[in-house]
Amino acid sequence: MSNTTEESLSDNFSSNSKVYSFDVLQNYATLELEKEAYRIGSKKPSTLYEPIQYALSMGGKHIRPVFLLMACNMFKGNIKQSVPAAIAIEIFHNFTLVHDDMMDHADIRRNKPTVVKKFGENIALLSGDSISILSYEYLFRQKMSDSSGILELFTESALRVCEGQQYDLDYEEKEVSLPQYLEMIRLKTAELIACSLSIGARLANATAEDIKHTYDFGINFGQAFQLQDDLMDVYADQDIFGKKTGKDIISNKKTYLLIKAMELANPEQKEKLTYWIKKKDFDETNKIKAVKQIYNDLNIKEITRETIKKYYQKAIREMESINISSERKKELISFTGKMIKRKK
Numbered sequence: 489m490s491n492t493t494e495e496s497l498s499d500n501f502s503s504n505s506k507v508y509s510f511d512v513l514q515n516y517a518t519l520e521l522e523k524e525a526y527r528i529g530s531k532k533p534s535t536l537y538e539p540i541q542y543a544l545s546m547g548g549k550h551i552r553p554v555f556l557l558m559a560c561n562m563f564k565g566n567i568k569q570s571v572p573a574a575i576a577i578e579i580f581h582n583f584t585l586v587h588d589d590m591m592d593h594a595d596i597r598r599n600k601p602t603v604v605k606k607f608g609e610n611i612a613l614l615s616g617d618s619i620s621i622l623s624y625e626y627l628f629r630q631k632m633s634d635s636s637g638i639l640e641l642f643t644e645s646a647l648r649v650c651e652g653q654q655y656d657l658d659y660e661e662k663e664v665s666l667p668q669y670l671e672m673i674r675l676k677t678a679e680l681i682a683c684s685l686s687i688g689a690r691l692a693n694a695t696a697e698d699i700k701h702t703y704d705f706g707i708n709f710g711q712a713f714q715l716q717d718d719l720m721d722v723y724a725d726q727d728i729f730g731k732k733t734g735k736d737i738i739s740n741k742k743t744y745l746l747i748k749a750m751e752l753a754n755p756e757q758k759e760k761l762t763y764w765i766k767k768k769d770f771d772e773t774n775k776i777k778a779v780k781q782i783y784n785d786l787n788i789k790e791i792t793r794e795t796i797k798k799y800y801q802k803a804i805r806e807m808e809s810i811n812i813s814s815e816r817k818k819e820l821i822s823f824t825g826k827m828i829k830r831k832k
Contacts, residue, residue, distance in 0.1 A: 500568070501516070501566075501567040501568045502568075504564040504565065504566065505564060506561075507561060507562070507815065507816055507818070507819055508557075508558075508561055508567070508819070509819055510554060510558065510819065510823040513554050513557045513558060513561070513567070514549065514550060514554045516557070516567075517550050517553045517554050517557060517571075517574055517578075518550055520571050520574075520575060521544060521550065521553070521575060521578055522545070524544070524575055524626075525540075525541045525544035525545050526541065528540050528541050528544070528622070529541025529542075535611060536611075536614060536615055536618060537615075537618075539603050539606070539607045539611055539612065539615040540615050540618060540619055540622070542603060542606065542607075543582045543585070543586055543603050543615070543619065544578070544579065544582055546597060546598045546600050547598045547600075548598060550578055551681070551827075552577045552578060552581050552680055552681060552684040553574035553575065553577050553578040553684065554574075555681060555684040555685050555688065555706070555820075556570065556573060556574045556577055556684040556685065556687055556688040556691075557570060557571075557574055557688060558685075558688065558819065558820050558823075559684070559685040559686070559687075559688025559689045559692070559702055559820070560688035560689070560691050560692045561688075561692075562688075562689075562692075562812065562816050562817060562819075562820060563688075563689055563692035563693070563694040563698070563812065563816075564692060564816075565688070565691050565692025565693070566691075566692075569631055569691075570630070570688065570691045572626045572627065572629040572630040573626070573627060573630040573632070573638070573687050573688075573691060574684075575626045576623045576624070576625075576626035576627040576630070576642070577623075577680070577683070577684050577687070579619055579622050579623040579626060580619070580620060580623035580642075580646060580680070581680060582619055583616055583617075583619040583620040583623065584649055584653070584680075585597065586602075586603045586604070586612055586615065586616035586619060587616050587653075588653065589602040589603065589604055589605075589612075590604045590609065590612055590613065590616070591653075591657065603615065603616070620646070623646075624642075627639065627642055630691070632690070632691055633693065634690050634693075637690060638687055638690055638691075641683055641686060641687065641690075642683060642687065645679050645680055645682070645683035648675045648679040649675065649676060649679055649680055651675050652672050652673070652674070652675030652676025652677070652679065653676055655668070655671070655672040655675065655676070656672055656676055656742075659672065659742050660742070664742045664747055665747070666744070666747050666748065666751065669742060669743075669744060669747050670711065670744075673710075673711060673714040673715075674707060674710070674711060676714075677710050677711075677713065677714040678706065678707045678708075678709070678710025678711050678713070678714065679707070679710070680710075681706045681707075681709065681710040681713070682703045682704070682705075682706030682707045682710060683703075683706070684706065685702045685703065685705065685706040686699055686702055686703040686706065688702075689702040689703075695811070697811070698810050698811055698812070701806045701807070701809045701810045702806075702810065704803075704806040705803045705804075705806040705807050705810075706803075707803075708799045708800070708802040708803035708806065709799070709800065709803040709824050709827075709828075711799040712796045712797075712799040712800040712803065712828045713827060713828060715744050715792060715795055715796045715799065716796055716827070716828050716829075716830065718736065718743040718744045718745055718792065719745065719789065719792050719793070719796070720733070720830070720831070721733055721734065721735055721736045721737075721743070722734065722736065722737065722745060722780060722783065722789075723789055724831060725831060733776075734772070734775075734776035734780070737775060737776050737779045737780070738772050738775060738776065740765050744792055744795065745783055745788050745792055746761075746779075748786075748788055748791055748792070749761060749782060749783055749786055749788050752786045752788075753782065753786065757782050757785065757786070760778065760782060761779065761782055764778055764779055796828055800824070800825070800828050803824070804821065807820070807821060
C-alpha cells in the first residue's frame with residue numbers, strides 16, 4: 489500500500505488548516521466512489537444499476553471530484569462533508585462518457601469494453617440517463633449554505649457540457665474556425681472542471697470574488713488541459729502514452745492541430761490535408777505519417793504548446809488574484825502544472 493493511500497485511510501480530514509496533496513485526496517475520493525458504486529450496483533433492477541456500477545468502476549484519475557475537494561481544502565472547508573458533491577460531479581462526468589461512447593460507437597474505454605459494447609445500446613441509453621439523474625440525488629445529499637447557487641451552477645454547467653457535445657457533433661461535417669473550436673472545448677471540457685472547483689470554493693464559504701477567480705482558473709486550465717490532449721494524441725511517446733497515437737488523425741477529428749494546420753497551410757499542403765481527410769480507404773500508418781509531416785513542416789507542435797502555455801498563464805493569473813496565502817494555493821498550482829506537461 490502506498491504512503492498516500494495509507495495517509496488517506498488514516499486521516500479523518502478533521503483539520504481544516506492542513507493542505508492535502510492531490511494524491512491523498514485522490515485516494516480518498518476513489519475509496520468513497522467505490523463504496524457508492526457498489527451500493528448503486530446492489531439496487532434493483534440489476535439490469536439498470538449494474539451497468540452504472542460498471543461505468544463508475546472503470547478507473548480513471550477522478551480529476552473533477554478531487555478538484556472539488558482541493559478547492560474546498562484550499563479555502564479551509566470541510567473535506568469530509570463535501571464528498572456528496574464530489575461524487576455528484578464524478579457521476580455526472582460518467583454520464584457524459586457513457587453517452588459519448590454511444591455517439592462515437594466506441595468499443596473500448598480505459599482498456600475495457602464500453603458500457604454500450606458490454607450491455608447493448610438500449611441498456612446503455614437508459615443507464616446513462618439514470619446516471620445523470622443520480623448525480624442530482626447526490627448533490628441533494630450535500631449540506632450547503634448556498635444550495636440555490638450551487639444547484640444553479642451545477643445545472644448550467646451540465647447544460648453547457650451537453651451544448652459542447654452537440655457542437656462537437658455538428659463540427660464533424662463542417663469547416664470549423666479556431667474560435668469555434670476553442671468555444672466548443674470550453675463548454676465540453678473546461679466547464680465541468682471549473683464547476684468542480686467553484687462548488688468546492690462555495691462549500692468552503694469563499695467570497696464571491698474568490699469563487700469567480702476559482703471558476704475562471706478552472707476554465708483556463710480546462711482549455712489548456714484539452715489542448716494538451718490534442719497534442720498528445722499526435723506527439724506522445726506510445727510506450728509512455730500506453731495507447732496508439734494518431735487516433736484523431738485517422739478519424740479526421742477536428743482538433744486544434746488540424747484546424748491550425750488548415751489555417752496556415754499553403755495551397756499544396758492544404759491539398760494534401762484535404763486528400764487524406766476525404767480518402768475513405770487508406771493505410772492508417774501512412775495517413776498518420778503524412779499528416780504529421782505537414783504538422784511538422786508548419787511547426788504545429790510548438791504553436792500548440794504556446795497556446796497551452798497562454799491559457800495556463802491566464803489560469804495562474806486568476807489563481808494569483810485569489811485572496812488567500814500562496815501556501816494554500818501551492819498544491820493545486822503544482823498539480824495542474826504537471827497535468828499540462830503530462831506524457832500520458
